[in-house]
Amino acid sequence: MTQESPAGCGGIWVIAERTDGEIAEATFELVCEARKMASRLGPVSVLLTDPAGCGSSPKLGHYGADRVLVMAQGSLATASLRSIARLFTELIRTHNPDLVLFPSTSFGAEVAAIVSASLSLPLVTNCVGLSVDDEGRVLATKPAYGGKVCRTYAPSRRTSQLVTIRSGLVRLDRPDASRRIELVEIACGIPDDTAPVPRLLEMLKPDPFTLDLTEAQVVVAGGRGVGGRENLRLLEELANLLGGVIGGTRVAVDAGWLPFSRQIGQTGKSISPQLYIACGISGAVHHVAGVQDSKLIVAINKDRNAPIFKIADVGVVGDLREVIPEIIAEIKGRPPGINHLDTGRGNRLAV
């Protein structure tokens, strides 16, 4: 660890996404994106808000970061977003990086907008492409007009440029374990801030029945195999436990078990959650096309030949009325083998 003012003339800064400790995948994606332009713009430095993440900083080096900048004293973990934005404003004003990458999250987008407005620096949000032209200007491309076109922006003059990038767009390169990273402590503390900020009163978890399908990170969906509206409560309980939402195939919606806003598939919504659990869904292509971009697909179906298993990462052949209560019990940490629902067919799976 070295104590110094990071002498950055130029270079690319990556603002780490705010998390509790672990470095978010979005931050690694930004580092990979920054690495691509490092030969033209200079070394890649990552600004970590939480020093607890220092433990994982060597991994940042493997993905292409040259330096990690950490606050010398105190943690920003409890600081308000406005205070953090003011700190970043001061740092960027002092050190003039050529380019600063922010994650396009509720944290990153707001901080980027505050820094941009405070320093009158150009900001392009939700970039889908970045390149450096012959004069060393960063050209940023982003969707416009409802996503129908892509617009490329260039700065009018030479200043630090800010961009935000959505996670999931940049593919991570193969890590190079031999790359070393330098840990640099930043001496300045959080500036005093007397300006009023909104007070957080309550944090609300996603509500499975009202949260929009396209926003949810976890979706538990039911198809013909669910059998009836009364069995939906099993899916609801699972969704509640996982902080996710309920969805259904066309069969479930046509049967009246779910409203149309919950329909997933060609005629319904296309979703790409982190986790998709398909219960009693056969896996016909008009449904599956709507979920194929999900990160992880789990399938539960009585029929071992159901097409859903071909596109699932992991599958369970069984009756969802037996399997789901077991999964719920296991997640809650109770001993396995306790079955809420007596299906009258015992606990054995026919495999």
Add this chain to the structure above:
Amino acid sequence: MNILVCVKQVVDSSVPLEFNASAKDISLEGAAWTVNPADLAAVRMATLIRDQLGDSQVTALSIGPPQSEAVLRKSLAFGADRAVRLDADPANLVDANAVAHLLAALARYLEGSLVLCGAQAADTMGGQTGIAVAVSLGWPVVPSVAELVLVKGKSSLVLKRRLDGGRRAVVEADLPAALTCDPSCVPPHYPSLPLAMKSLRAPIVALRLADLGVSPKVMADLSLLRAVAISSPKPRPKKILAPDSSLSAADRIRAIMAGGVAERQSDILKGAVGEVAVALVARLRHWKAI
């Protein structure tokens, strides 16, 4: 209390768009114009707050050429009490900070205590302007407002705002403050006929930069971005499998248009229900899915 709502006239992207001759932007010939949906929701949110506060008025603001008065009339039809247009050439309004500077100047000129705008414009899709206005005014900002919870007299507002991953946060902001509104922050609603009729003839105040004391040089200094090219979004190639011939023709065409589906690992867990559940949950925890 003066409640101000910033409303933008945008190109209606549901109408087919064409690139202009130099391929730097879309062609505005024959473009259909409409009010930014998030801004209209902000107008309605403003009227909800006004009705709870009492002794307040909602002023809709727009920056643009005379044709943008259409969105101000729409705002009046949806309940705004008066409308103000700041005359400006859209070519000088590319940079969000430049726009925010003007909106902040308008807010001071009109002595507003609460400024609302849409969270994002449907054409530029930036999402920064509202926050930049708050920074310019030195006020707290609540971005992505999803619901109004409570109006605590003229001192503060309690609001539900949207965070990532479907979470919401209930926050309290002291006035004066700025809010940016999601399009879904109010339920859908038709304008009332009497208000719609009145809006057709309502007077709209037109201001110029000079009235606000903003110099063209300041605007030029703040305009740091230029749009240099326009292109079609890159399509993501998909492998298309032959559609299932048992489906109807319409369904087969839909299957082709939706693209193919990639096969995956498909690990089938075997064993008794209890064991399978344990294995599945362990797998999900390992993948950090739960």
